[in-house]
Amino acid sequence: MLEPRWLRWTGPGVIALLAISLLASTTLGAGQKRWEPPDCPAGADRVGTARSPAIAIGDLRTVPWYRIDPRLDRTGALAGQRLAIGLDGDRSSQYLDLVAESFAAGPFGRVILVGTDDGAASNVAAIDVAGQCSFPIASETAVIRRATIAPDGRTIYEMRVDRATREDLGIWARPIDGSLAVRVIEPIGSDERFGRTYTTEFAWSVVGDSLAIQSCGEAACRTRLFDPTSGRIGSVAEPDLGALIGHQDGIVVTYGECPGFPCPIVATNVSTGARATLSEGSALAVLVATPDGTRLVHEQVAAAGLALRSVALDGSAVADIGAPPSGFRLNATEGAVSSATDLPSSWVLLSPDARLPGTGPLSQTLLRHVPDGVSVELEEIVR
Amino acid sequence: MSGYLNDGRTPWHLPRRWSVGFTLVVLLASVPGVAGHAPDPALTGGRWNQNQALTYSWRSGSVPDPKFQASINAAAADATASRASQAATFAYSSGSSNLIGYGTGATCSTSGIACFSRSAPTSFSMWMREQGHKFDWGSLRWCQYYSTWPDGCFDVENIMLDEFGHVEILNHHANYSGESDYLDALVQTKSHAKPQTGWNAHAFARCDVATLQVQYDMQGWGAKYSTCLDLATTLTLGANAGYVGYGGTVTLTATLKVADDPSYSRLAANPVALRYVTLESRPTGGSWTSLGTMSYGSTSGTYTKAVQLTTRREFRAVFRKPSTEGLRASTSGTVVVAIGP
Numbered sequence: 045m046l047e048p049r050w051l052r053w054t055g056p057g058v059i060a061l062l063a064i065s066l067l068a069s070t071t072l073g074a075g076q077k078r079w080e081p082p083d084c085p086a087g088a089d090r091v092g093t094a095r096s097p098a099i100a101i102g103d104l105r106t107v108p109w110y111r112i113d114p115r116l117d118r119t120g121a122l123a124g125q126r127l128a129i130g131l132d133g134d135r136s137s138q139y140l141d142l143v144a145e146s147f148a149a150g151p152f153g154r155v156i157l158v159g160t161d162d163g164a165a166s167n168v169a170a171i172d173v174a175g176q177c178s179f180p181i182a183s184e185t186a187v188i189r190r191a192t193i194a195p196d197g198r199t200i201y202e203m204r205v206d207r208a209t210r211e212d213l214g215i216w217a218r219p220i221d222g223s224l225a226v227r228v229i230e231p232i233g234s235d236e237r238f239g240r241t242y243t244t245e246f247a248w249s250v251v252g253d254s255l256a257i258q259s260c261g262e263a264a265c266r267t268r269l270f271d272p273t274s275g276r277i278g279s280v281a282e283p284d285l286g287a288l289i290g291h292q293d294g295i296v297v298t299y300g301e302c303p304g305f306p307c308p309i310v311a312t313n314v315s316t317g318a319r320a321t322l323s324e325g326s327a328l329a330v331l332v333a334t335p336d337g338t339r340l341v342h343e344q345v346a347a348a349g350l351a352l353r354s355v356a357l358d359g360s361a362v363a364d365i366g367a368p369p370s371g372f373r374l375n376a377t378e379g380a381v382s383s384a385t386d387l388p389s390s391w392v393l394l395s396p397d398a399r400l401p402g403t404g405p406l407s408q409t410l411l412r413h414v415p416d417g418v419s420v421e422l423e424e425i426v427r
Numbered sequence: 428m429s430g431y432l433n434d435g436r437t438p439w440h441l442p443r444r445w446s447v448g449f450t451l452v453v454l455l456a457s458v459p460g461v462a463g464h465a466p467d468p469a470l471t472g473g474r475w476n477q478n479q480a481l482t483y484s485w486r487s488g489s490v491p492d493p494k495f496q497a498s499i500n501a502a503a504a505d506a507t508a509s510r511a512s513q514a515a516t517f518a519y520s521s522g523s524s525n526l527i528g529y530g531t532g533a534t535c536s537t538s539g540i541a542c543f544s545r546s547a548p549t550s551f552s553m554w555m556r557e558q559g560h561k562f563d564w565g566s567l568r569w570c571q572y573y574s575t576w577p578d579g580c581f582d583v584e585n586i587m588l589d590e591f592g593h594v595e596i597l598n599h600h601a602n603y604s605g606e607s608d609y610l611d612a613l614v615q616t617k618s619h620a621k622p623q624t625g626w627n628a629h630a631f632a633r634c635d636v637a638t639l640q641v642q643y644d645m646q647g648w649g650a651k652y653s654t655c656l657d658l659a660t661t662l663t664l665g666a667n668a669g670y671v672g673y674g675g676t677v678t679l680t681a682t683l684k685v686a687d688d689p690s691y692s693r694l695a696a697n698p699v700a701l702r703y704v705t706l707e708s709r710p711t712g713g714s715w716t717s718l719g720t721m722s723y724g725s726t727s728g729t730y731t732k733a734v735q736l737t738t739r740r741e742f743r744a745v746f747r748k749p750s751t752e753g754l755r756a757s758t759s760g761t762v763v764v765a766i767g768p
Contacts, residue, residue: 114560116557144566205563241563244563262538265538303589304535304545304590324471345546
């Protein structure tokens with residue numbers, strides 16, 4: 045099914061797209077500055093959206109990061125969202141005030157993807173963090189709830205809902221140049237075991253060869269795995285499974301259907317339905333590529349406090365990689381903590397509140413090497 | 428009706444809807460002895476101490492608006508008042524290290540409207556999403572945000588009581604298809620918004636209470652067992668003499684307990700006090716006739732009755748299944764008292 049070409053921008057480019065405050069470059073505290081990204085120069089568009097090749101630890105200073113937080117009004121209601129972005133090596137971060145219906149995703153190479161909806165149209169743009177500019181990608185009358193960029197940097201996938209009814213409209217693919225979008229995955233069917241869909245999230249496999257689309261009811265989730273090359277779709281729809289942690293080689297790693305932590309973590313083979321329980325009771329978790337293959341790194345909840353463990357996706361080779369420092373939490377799957385950066389393989393990030401700090405030094409952010417448990421301060425690496 | 432009152436500790440109240448008959452039986456492997464629908468499953472991660480007094484305070488930088496604070500505090504009071512067991516209690520205390528946050532920084536899964544983390548018996552935390560949070564289906568609305576509560580809003584007190592239930596140890600109740608038993612539990616997978624069934628319930632329901640009782644024990648030996656349970660009981664009977672003289676008096680003592688079944692966890696072998704236990708008698712080979720209700724004994728779970736004898740009699744004690752709690756009937760063995768020299 046073809047979609048008419050995205051609507052013409054009617055406002056002043058990306059400024060309207062991002063619904064940024066009229067105030068320009070107002071500094072609101074040490075190292076944090078309100079920002080309006082200008083349009084990227086013609087010809088420079090659409091570069092740098094490809095997934096970065098293997099990142100070395102020394103490259104981290106040029107890697108983008110983001111963190112998005114709700115912004116509340118005086119009554120406690122959501123007024124908008126504040127998106128802080130920057131490079132790991134530059135803590136003079138910038139922020140954009142987005143409308144309430146908005147999202148961020150990434151990083152995808154040099155860019156952070158930003159989606160906003162002003163009640164009449166949804167717009168998606170890419171912010172080239174290092175280039176200090178942005179370029180529009182999509183504008184739709186339907187509500188674009190989430191988007192992601194394929195690892196090759198050529199295609200954006202959008203999840204849409206109907207503006208009036210909020211019904212699922214499926215997953216749409218569009219070239220990064222913003223041309224015609226095509227629906228590639230049908231809307232997920234209703235299923236009373238899961239209830240109405242609260243969220244739909246995208247997650248690329250650890251090596252980037254398949255895309256998971258997870259649709260969650262209030263507690264239980266259904267996961268579809270999409271192979272962009274073949275168009276083949278596999279699915280897991282069991283009501284005792286919850287939020288996605290990650291996936292690789294047709295193995296989907298999710299929490300159980302839990303209302304909170306601790307929660308079991310389960311690896312499910314999409315083709316066979318076979319399961320392996322990777323943890324009986326964990327908190328935050330993430331999948332990490334290591335020389336020994338993809339491993340789950342997770343917080344183990346115990347009366348004595350949190351411990352960090354890693355385990356292979358078949359449940360073997362359990363390893364203790366040391367407790368996090370007091371007050372530090374594992375930075376988990378992007379959607380769960382609303383912040384992200386790219387890391388070299390074999391490393392995980394630890395920080396207070398399980399999220400990248402929006403401002404200030406990185407001395408409170410640690411990298412831990414999964415194979416041996418060695419920790420280093422991110423500040424030391426990017427200094 | 429003292430036989431059906433608890434023994435003076437915190438009272439608990441059954442909503443009228445609980446008097447509806449529950450005929451279908453689903454046995455839950457982890458909690459044997461269930462009636463009607465099954466008790467809530469228990470979460471992993473251990474238990475709090477019995478009657479542990481848990482406090483909480485607001486998370487710095489994520490403090491709920493006062494109108495939400497009031498409802499959260501009400502939910503904490505609801506949990507304490509309706510636990511009907513020795514589960515933990517909850518109360519606000521400034522400076523407590525157990526933090527409840529609102530909006531900014533919530534570590535809930537992306538689909539949760541509220542969530543928790545528990546590490547019993549040490550700590551817990553809770554979060555609620557902000558008013559207006561965007562989901563695929565639309566915007567989250569908390570009823571307490573509005574002066575007139577609109578349809579589709581979620582009651583903060585109800586939702587946060589659900590979270591306090593999770594913190595206790597309760598997992599989501601497993602409903603029948605169609606949710607005809609939704610009111611059997613407040614701790615539910617799918618939260619109901621106004622005006623759906625149970626949207627504004629403010630007390631743990633019978634299948635929540637059942638699990639709290641199994642995990643934390645009763646508040647007293649006279650307290651009622653949840654009708655979501657179906658616990659076997661044992662009733663024994665003894666006499667203070669094997670024979671009495673003509674016209675003499677024998678005192679019979681019955682002891683009522685929950686069966687000593689390990690699957691009943693903390694409820695196993697509990698004395699069952701302040702119930703109706705009747706004494707029956709018959710001549711040898713004759714028919715049983717009731718001698719009336721036995722009096723409460725001096726030891727919890729015991730019942731006594733003195734009987735004057737002129738002939739040899741057989742006695743037994745009978746505990747009939749109460750309609751208002753989850754205990755099975757039981758009958759004692761027979762005790763014979765003869766007329767002696």
